Amino acid sequence: MKLLDYLNDYADQDIYPMHMPGHKRSFDFLDGISPYRIDLTEVTDSDNLHDPTGILKESMDMAASLFDSYRCWYLINGSTCGLLASIFALSRRGDKILVARNCHKAVYNAIHICGLYPIYLFPKVDKEFGVNGSIDPEQVRTAVEEYPDIKLAIITSPTYDGVVSDVASISHILHDRKIPLIVDEAHGPHLGFHPSFPKSAITEGADLVIQSIHKTLPSPTQTALLHMCSSLWKNREKLQDMDRQVSAALGIFESTSPSYIFMAAIDNCIHMLANKKESLFHEYIRRINRFSKETTCLKHIRIMCKGTDSLENHPLFYDFDPGKIVMSIKNLRLTSGEFEEIMLKKYKIELEMIAADYALALTSICDTDEGFDRLLQALIEIDAEYGCENAKPATPPRLRESVTKMSISAAKDMPDEQVRFADSAGRISREIVFAYPPGIPQIVPGEEITPTTIARVTALIENGITVQSTYGELPKYIHVVEV
Ligand SMILES: Cc1ncc(COP(=O)(O)O)c(C=O)c1O
Incomplete structure (x- = not known):
């Protein structure tokens, strides 16, 4: 079947998208225009994303003023390229970097490429929903006191599940020691537009903020923003230097043929x-x-x-994005597959993610009353028909503490050995292993594989969660450092 036929067939089925992208397939910026008609390259007045001086610069300046940042770069290779470029720009080979261990895999790839030494911060796990809580500012304080040579910090806020950290307090602690803070706000470009949402990290003291506007705003997949909003370096020279470093890094990590269709869509948004x-x-x-x-x-x-639930029931959350609908389905007599099938076949709702005891629906400004009602009706009927206390045991939490034996780049530079995953306890991984979505690694190269890690990854796979690895041989094999 041709891909286009598949996509058109899918679009004809009236399936309601409770998932990314945030335009919900309803925001038609092309407005009847053929994409080929506007698919330009750098011609006389179309400007150049890698050296903007005209129409693109004007548009990005407008975005900076809308989001209240000093400078905004349009990204057409997603937040992934924004994270790679930001970490590359603000670090030097061999630097120690403070990293929330629930960051997206792009952060670990940046650490590898840049030859950095990560010090991890582990967010605690919310008991009822099994999701990670916020990064506690006190964890940050303890880490920078223990490792005074940390040069950079990066956290994810909000998380895939919508959990927001206290960026203002975290940035204060870091800035007192002249450490810049990058915030991966891939899931939060809509924050800050209404008082009912938590504030964006842009206005809370972060130095660089990366946002996937395709995830929660009306803009196509792959479009994202990188904001320079440093509250650490306010003087002109320092800001100009940061600007130069970020622009140069984007020249490395972003396509030299940026799509004008994507850029026009961002501009429209x-x-x-x-x-x-x-x-x-x-x-x-x-x-x-x-x-x-x-x-x-x-x-x-x-x-x-x-x-009946509220933020007060979750002492590990600093704040929460109300746009996320995180559901605990552990009290349903349904497997994740059955729940997914009922949602799709009976109610024509496609969710963002479903696991044994967890399901996630993503909403945006493009959702309709009809879309919310359809989800509500489905939940009410499923609750009445399949509800049952303690129907299943809780699945293991997504992330627990891990033991780092060597840096990611050191592990990658070591000779490789393929071993059976079930027998890999005690070995040091050369692979990254992550559940997708949300792309948070269960195992990072350089970490010791423990019996607990093996049990957790196996349980995730058994619970229907897609687990990927560098070489794609799980659950059978994993590549480790040769002894
Ligand atoms: C927290 C987080 N950061 C970054 C990314 C990468 O974003 P993009 O898909 O826009 O490259 C993702 C994508 O899933 C994510 O969940």
Whole structure:
């Protein structure tokens, strides 16, 4: 079957997208225009993303002013290239870097490429929903006191599950020691547009912030933003230097043929927000609040920070993005596969992620009342029909402490040995192993594989979660450092 036929068939099925991208296939920026008609290269007045001085610069300046940053770069290779470029720009080979261990795999790839030594911060795990909590500022303080030679820090806020960290306190602690902070805000470009959402890291003291606008705003897959918003380096020279370093790094990690279709879409999204953000976010929050109120009738399905649950029940969360619908489905007599099938076949809803006891729906300003109602109706009926207390045992939490034996680049430079995964306890991994989504590594190169890690990864696979590895041979084999 041709891919285009598959995509058109899918689009014809009236399946409601409770997943990325944030435009929900409803925001038609092309407005009847053939994509080929506007697919230009750098011609006379079309400007150049890698050296913007004209129409692209104007557009990115407008985005910076909308988001309240000093400078905004449009990214057409996703937040992935923004993370690679930011870490490359702010580090020197051999630097120690403070890293929240629940960061996306792109961060570990950057650490590898740049030859850095990561010191990990492990967020605690929320008991009821099994998701990671916020990064505690006190963890950051302890780490920088123990390792005074840390040169850079990076955290993810909000997480894939919508958990937000106290970026203001974290950046204060780091800035007191002149350590810059990068925040991976891939899941939070919509924050800061309405008081009902947590504030964006851009205005909370971070130095560089990366946002996947394709995830939660109306813009196509692969489009993202990188903001320079340093509160550490306010003087002109320092900012100019950071600007130079980031621009140079993007020249390495981003395509030399940036798509004008993507850039026009970002520009369109920025104009739309500039013109209509108040009304769009007002309506969005109204829908979320109504949905939350109506889910109080659910007896078995629990929704994080909605319905009968609230932020106060989660002492490990500093704040939470109300746009995320995180569901605990452990009290349902349904496997993840059955739940997914009922959602899709009966209710025509495609969710973002489903595991044995967890499901995630992503919402955005492009969702409709009908979309929220469809999800609500499905949950009410499934709750009544399949609800049952303690229907299944809890799945293992997504992330626990790990033991680092050598840096990622040191492990990658060592000779390789392929071993059976089941027999790999005690060996040092040369592979990255991650559940996708959300791309947070269970095992990082240089970490010791323990019986607990093997049990956890095996349980994730058995629970229907897609687990990927560098060489794709799991669950049978893993590549380790040769002894
Ligand atoms: C936390 C986080 N950061 C970064 C990324 C990478 O973003 P992109 O897909 O825009 O490259 C993802 C993607 O899943 C993510 O979840």
